[in-house]
Amino acid sequence: MRMYAQGLIMSAVLLAVGAVVQADIITPTSVTASSYYNPQTAPTNLINGSGLYSPGEILTKLHGANPAADDMWHGGGGQGTGGGAPVVADQYVIFDLGSNAALSKAHIWQFNQTNLTQRGVHSFNILVSSQATGAITTDLGVFNLTQADGLTGTAVQSLNLSGATNVRRVEFKINSAWSGSTNDYVGLSEVRFEGVAVPEPASLSLLGLGAAGLLLRRRKA
Numbered sequence: 001m002r003m004y005a006q007g008l009i010m011s012a013v014l015l016a017v018g019a020v021v022q023a024d025i026i027t028p029t030s031v032t033a034s035s036y037y038n039p040q041t042a043p044t045n046l047i048n049g050s051g052l053y054s055p056g057e058i059l060t061k062l063h064g065a066n067p068a069a070d071d072m073w074h075g076g077g078g079q080g081t082g083g084g085a086p087v088v089a090d091q092y093v094i095f096d097l098g099s100n101a102a103l104s105k106a107h108i109w110q111f112n113q114t115n116l117t118q119r120g121v122h123s124f125n126i127l128v129s130s131q132a133t134g135a136i137t138t139d140l141g142v143f144n145l146t147q148a149d150g151l152t153g154t155a156v157q158s159l160n161l162s163g164a165t166n167v168r169r170v171e172f173k174i175n176s177a178w179s180g181s182t183n184d185y186v187g188l189s190e191v192r193f194e195g196v197a198v199p200e201p202a203s204l205s206l207l208g209l210g211a212a213g214l215l216l217r218r219r220k221a
Protein backbone atom coordinates (compact mmCIF):
# COMPACT_ATOMS: atom_id res chain seq x y z
CA MET A 1 0.00 0.00 0.00
CA ARG A 2 2.76 2.42 0.98
CA MET A 3 4.65 1.73 -2.26
CA TYR A 4 1.45 2.36 -4.21
CA ALA A 5 0.88 5.73 -2.51
CA GLN A 6 4.51 6.74 -2.99
CA GLY A 7 4.23 5.85 -6.65
CA LEU A 8 1.12 7.99 -7.02
CA ILE A 9 2.76 10.94 -5.29
CA MET A 10 5.86 10.60 -7.47
CA SER A 11 3.68 10.52 -10.60
CA ALA A 12 1.82 13.64 -9.49
CA VAL A 13 5.11 15.45 -8.81
CA LEU A 14 6.50 14.48 -12.22
CA LEU A 15 3.30 15.64 -13.93
CA ALA A 16 3.46 18.95 -12.07
CA VAL A 17 7.13 19.45 -13.00
CA GLY A 18 6.36 18.61 -16.62
CA ALA A 19 3.58 21.19 -16.68
CA VAL A 20 5.90 23.84 -15.24
CA VAL A 21 8.76 23.51 -17.71
CA GLN A 22 6.77 23.38 -20.96
CA ALA A 23 6.26 26.86 -22.45
CA ASP A 24 3.52 27.11 -25.04
CA ILE A 25 2.68 29.59 -27.75
CA ILE A 26 -0.54 31.25 -26.58
CA THR A 27 -3.15 32.60 -28.97
CA PRO A 28 -5.38 35.12 -27.15
CA THR A 29 -9.07 34.20 -27.16
CA SER A 30 -10.24 37.77 -27.78
CA VAL A 31 -8.91 41.27 -28.42
CA THR A 32 -10.32 44.80 -28.31
CA ALA A 33 -8.81 48.09 -29.44
CA SER A 34 -9.19 51.81 -28.71
CA SER A 35 -10.29 52.18 -32.34
CA TYR A 36 -10.22 50.50 -35.74
CA TYR A 37 -10.77 51.87 -39.20
CA ASN A 38 -13.24 49.47 -40.82
CA PRO A 39 -14.49 45.89 -40.45
CA GLN A 40 -11.62 44.62 -42.64
CA THR A 41 -9.04 46.07 -40.21
CA ALA A 42 -10.63 45.00 -36.91
CA PRO A 43 -8.34 43.98 -34.03
CA THR A 44 -9.36 40.31 -34.41
CA ASN A 45 -6.89 40.31 -37.34
CA LEU A 46 -4.18 40.24 -34.65
CA ILE A 47 -5.13 36.79 -33.33
CA ASN A 48 -6.73 34.88 -36.22
CA GLY A 49 -3.62 34.10 -38.28
CA SER A 50 -4.79 36.31 -41.15
CA GLY A 51 -1.93 37.33 -43.45
CA LEU A 52 0.55 34.77 -42.08
CA TYR A 53 2.11 32.52 -44.66
CA SER A 54 4.83 29.94 -45.33
CA PRO A 55 4.73 26.43 -43.93
CA GLY A 56 6.18 25.44 -40.59
CA GLU A 57 5.55 26.41 -37.01
CA ILE A 58 4.02 29.81 -36.38
CA LEU A 59 7.12 31.73 -35.32
CA THR A 60 8.80 31.01 -38.67
CA LYS A 61 5.88 32.49 -40.63
CA LEU A 62 5.94 35.89 -42.31
CA HIS A 63 3.07 38.39 -42.35
CA GLY A 64 2.38 39.62 -45.85
CA ALA A 65 2.09 43.22 -47.02
CA ASN A 66 -1.41 44.40 -47.99
CA PRO A 67 -2.41 47.68 -49.67
CA ALA A 68 -5.54 48.10 -47.52
CA ALA A 69 -4.22 46.54 -44.28
CA ASP A 70 -7.08 44.06 -44.65
CA ASP A 71 -5.47 41.39 -42.47
CA MET A 72 -4.06 43.78 -39.84
CA TRP A 73 -5.33 45.99 -37.04
CA HIS A 74 -5.47 49.61 -38.29
CA GLY A 75 -6.62 52.38 -35.92
CA GLY A 76 -9.25 54.88 -36.98
CA GLY A 77 -11.69 57.52 -35.85
CA GLY A 78 -14.03 55.05 -34.13
CA GLN A 79 -14.99 51.39 -33.94
CA GLY A 80 -15.07 50.46 -37.62
CA THR A 81 -16.52 53.78 -38.78
CA GLY A 82 -13.59 55.17 -40.79
CA GLY A 83 -12.77 58.69 -39.62
CA GLY A 84 -9.69 60.86 -39.35
CA ALA A 85 -6.32 59.96 -37.88
CA PRO A 86 -6.63 59.58 -34.09
CA VAL A 87 -4.18 60.72 -31.41
CA VAL A 88 -1.52 57.98 -31.52
CA ALA A 89 -0.82 58.09 -27.76
CA ASP A 90 -4.52 57.38 -27.05
CA GLN A 91 -4.40 54.09 -28.95
CA TYR A 92 -4.20 50.65 -27.34
CA VAL A 93 -5.06 47.01 -27.85
CA ILE A 94 -6.07 44.64 -25.04
CA PHE A 95 -5.70 40.86 -25.35
CA ASP A 96 -7.61 38.35 -23.21
CA LEU A 97 -5.70 35.06 -22.92
CA GLY A 98 -8.83 33.20 -21.79
CA SER A 99 -6.97 31.72 -18.78
CA ASN A 100 -3.99 32.73 -16.66
CA ALA A 101 -0.37 32.18 -17.65
CA ALA A 102 3.15 33.19 -16.66
CA LEU A 103 4.37 34.94 -19.80
CA SER A 104 8.00 34.95 -20.93
CA LYS A 105 7.65 36.52 -24.39
CA ALA A 106 5.45 38.57 -26.72
CA HIS A 107 5.71 37.62 -30.41
CA ILE A 108 4.66 40.50 -32.68
CA TRP A 109 4.43 40.93 -36.45
CA GLN A 110 4.70 44.63 -37.30
CA PHE A 111 2.12 46.57 -39.32
CA ASN A 112 2.88 45.96 -43.00
CA GLN A 113 0.55 48.10 -45.12
CA THR A 114 2.01 48.60 -48.57
CA ASN A 115 3.79 52.00 -48.77
CA LEU A 116 2.37 53.02 -45.37
CA THR A 117 4.56 51.21 -42.85
CA GLN A 118 5.16 54.50 -40.97
CA ARG A 119 1.83 53.59 -39.34
CA GLY A 120 3.58 50.72 -37.57
CA VAL A 121 3.96 50.89 -33.77
CA HIS A 122 7.35 52.30 -32.72
CA SER A 123 7.24 52.67 -28.92
CA PHE A 124 4.69 51.13 -26.61
CA ASN A 125 4.24 50.00 -23.00
CA ILE A 126 3.10 46.50 -22.09
CA LEU A 127 0.76 46.29 -19.11
CA VAL A 128 -0.72 43.13 -17.59
CA SER A 129 -3.50 42.09 -15.22
CA SER A 130 -4.30 38.77 -13.56
CA GLN A 131 -8.01 39.59 -13.79
CA ALA A 132 -10.51 39.15 -16.63
CA THR A 133 -12.01 42.61 -16.00
CA GLY A 134 -11.06 45.92 -14.42
CA ALA A 135 -8.07 48.24 -14.80
CA ILE A 136 -4.79 46.87 -16.20
CA THR A 137 -2.12 48.47 -14.01
CA THR A 138 1.04 46.32 -13.84
CA ASP A 139 3.44 48.11 -16.22
CA LEU A 140 6.22 45.90 -17.63
CA GLY A 141 7.94 48.90 -19.25
CA VAL A 142 8.63 50.45 -22.64
CA PHE A 143 9.23 48.28 -25.73
CA ASN A 144 10.14 49.09 -29.34
CA LEU A 145 9.45 47.46 -32.69
CA THR A 146 11.34 47.89 -35.94
CA GLN A 147 9.49 49.14 -39.03
CA ALA A 148 8.28 46.70 -41.71
CA ASP A 149 9.19 47.34 -45.34
CA GLY A 150 5.69 47.09 -46.78
CA LEU A 151 6.93 45.09 -49.75
CA THR A 152 7.57 41.55 -48.59
CA GLY A 153 6.57 39.44 -45.62
CA THR A 154 7.65 40.78 -42.25
CA ALA A 155 9.16 38.39 -39.69
CA VAL A 156 8.10 38.06 -36.08
CA GLN A 157 9.75 40.30 -33.47
CA SER A 158 10.07 38.50 -30.12
CA LEU A 159 10.21 40.58 -26.94
CA ASN A 160 11.31 39.16 -23.58
CA LEU A 161 8.92 39.85 -20.72
CA SER A 162 9.73 39.83 -17.01
CA GLY A 163 7.36 40.29 -14.10
CA ALA A 164 4.46 38.73 -16.03
CA THR A 165 4.01 35.83 -13.61
CA ASN A 166 0.21 35.62 -13.52
CA VAL A 167 -1.46 37.16 -16.56
CA ARG A 168 -5.01 36.97 -17.86
CA ARG A 169 -5.01 40.18 -19.96
CA VAL A 170 -2.26 42.13 -21.75
CA GLU A 171 -2.45 45.74 -22.93
CA PHE A 172 -0.23 47.31 -25.57
CA LYS A 173 -0.43 51.03 -24.74
CA ILE A 174 0.96 52.82 -27.74
CA ASN A 175 3.30 55.79 -27.33
CA SER A 176 4.32 56.50 -30.94
CA ALA A 177 4.03 55.35 -34.53
CA TRP A 178 7.04 55.25 -36.88
CA SER A 179 5.71 58.47 -38.51
CA GLY A 180 6.40 60.34 -35.26
CA SER A 181 3.18 62.32 -35.78
CA THR A 182 0.91 63.18 -32.85
CA ASN A 183 -2.16 62.31 -34.92
CA ASP A 184 -1.86 59.30 -37.19
CA TYR A 185 -3.27 55.91 -38.02
CA VAL A 186 -1.35 53.18 -36.23
CA GLY A 187 -1.47 49.40 -36.36
CA LEU A 188 0.02 45.92 -35.99
CA SER A 189 -0.27 42.71 -38.04
CA GLU A 190 -0.40 39.72 -35.65
CA VAL A 191 0.39 38.85 -32.00
CA ARG A 192 1.07 35.73 -29.93
CA PHE A 193 2.41 35.21 -26.43
CA GLU A 194 4.61 32.51 -24.93
CA GLY A 195 4.32 31.15 -21.44
CA VAL A 196 3.23 28.50 -18.99
CA ALA A 197 -0.30 27.99 -17.75
CA VAL A 198 -0.98 29.02 -14.14
CA PRO A 199 -3.10 26.30 -12.48
CA GLU A 200 -6.56 27.49 -11.55
CA PRO A 201 -7.41 27.62 -7.83
CA ALA A 202 -9.95 24.81 -8.34
CA SER A 203 -7.36 22.38 -9.73
CA LEU A 204 -4.88 23.41 -7.02
CA SER A 205 -7.54 22.57 -4.42
CA LEU A 206 -8.13 19.20 -6.05
CA LEU A 207 -4.39 18.48 -5.98
CA GLY A 208 -4.34 19.46 -2.29
CA LEU A 209 -7.31 17.22 -1.49
CA GLY A 210 -5.70 14.34 -3.36
CA ALA A 211 -2.45 14.74 -1.45
CA ALA A 212 -4.32 14.97 1.88
CA GLY A 213 -6.25 11.82 1.02
CA LEU A 214 -3.07 9.93 0.20
CA LEU A 215 -1.47 11.05 3.46
CA LEU A 216 -4.55 9.89 5.46
CA ARG A 217 -4.44 6.50 3.75
CA ARG A 218 -0.74 6.23 4.54
CA ARG A 219 -1.37 6.98 8.22
CA LYS A 220 -4.11 4.35 8.41
CA ALA A 221 -1.99 1.73 6.68
Ligand SMILES: [Ca+2]
Nearest residue numbers: 045050071189
Ligand atom coordinates in the same frame (compact mmCIF):
# COMPACT_ATOMS: atom_id res chain seq x y z
CA1 LIG B 1 -3.01 39.25 -39.18
